[in-house]
Amino acid sequence: MIEITKTNIEKAINKARQTKPFVKVIEFRRYQVTNKTTGATYEVKFTKINNTKYAECNCKATVICYHIGASIGAHIVLAEQMQTANG
Ligand SMILES: [Zn+2]
16 A cells, blocks of 8 residues: 655646546445557545545555556545535
8 A cells, every 4th residue: 555645646647647547446445457459457446534535556666656546536526425414
């Protein structure tokens, strides 16, 4: 698991904007990200511990990768919907 910071997630989102991978929701906090060019598919998971956000991806990268960057948009929308539903 890698801690998400403002800096590393911004980088990842920028890279995702260039790569434009396809993001599919598996369930809340779990996403499948497919590179449209290579067809490679990876799974991204988000975790929140004591208000700190973490992410992990099963690709080779050991940093916040663009798969995580691509997923976080969908994740933020879903997280907001869950909060609205619970509140
Ligand atoms: Zn990845």
